[in-house]
Amino acid sequence: MNASEGEGRRTFLGWVSAAIAGAIGLVMGIPLVGYTILPALKRQKLSWHDVGPEKGLDPSSPKEMDCIHSVTDGWQKTTTKKSVWVVKDERGAMTVFSPLCTHLGCGYRWEGTQQQFYCPCHNSYFSVxxxxxxxxxxxPLDTLPAKIENGRVLVIYKEFKAGTAKKIEL
Ligand code: FES
Known part of the structure; x- marks a missing residue:
């Protein structure tokens, strides 16, 4: 064997070693990517939340109800309590509003004496x-998907961009 044949063999073996190392790295890397990166890329799943009984909803008085909201963002799970405003009209139709003012996202409240929602941050008023x-x-106030099942009010909690004329879900 001359010097150039030996060098060619070494180069070939170097390529084979690199290919084997690359294949091993790929096989070991796929589960690692699946475990660490993909959960973070998954969008949160929206689900129905029970915010309380339908009974007692009064057409002249919107009710603030608690929505326990859990978000799984990748490997991190957070639970927060949000409120929503539930309105039932005289015909029995129900509307649920996001608790955030559409101007800059402050919380607002129901003013029973004026029969209006009021946001004190910059004085916005909304009808029932x-x-x-x-x-x-x-x-207008942002509505949320809502339904009544077995006498319970169920809501899908969402948030929307503040300060825009168009309702844009975040
Ligand atoms: S945030 Fe409600 S009026 Fe500005």
């Missing part, structure tokens, strides 16, 4: 059906 009556709020 969520329309803007006064103030800088650029759109």
């Amino acid at each position: 059906d969520g329309k803007v009556l006064e103030g800088p709020a650029p759109r």
Whole structure:
């Protein structure tokens, strides 16, 4: 064997070693990527939350109800308590509003004496059906998907971009 044949063999063996090492790295890396990166890329799953009984909802008085909201973001799970506003009209139709003012996202409240929702941050007023009556709020209150099942109010909690005329889900 001359010198160039020996060098060629060494180069070939070097390529074979690199290919084997690459294949081993790939086989070991796929589960690692699946375990660490993919969960973080998955979007949170939206689900129905029981916010309380339908009984006692009064057409003249929107009710603030608690929504225990759990978000699994990749490997991290957080649980927060949000409130939603539930309105039942005289015909029995139910509407559920996000608790955040559409102007800059402050919390608002129901003013029973005026029969309006009021956001104290910049003085926006909304009617019982969520329309803007006064103030800088650029759109009506945001409605949330809601239904009644077995006498319980179920809601899908979502958040929307504040300060825009169009309702844009975050
Ligand atoms: S955040 Fe409600 S009026 Fe500005």
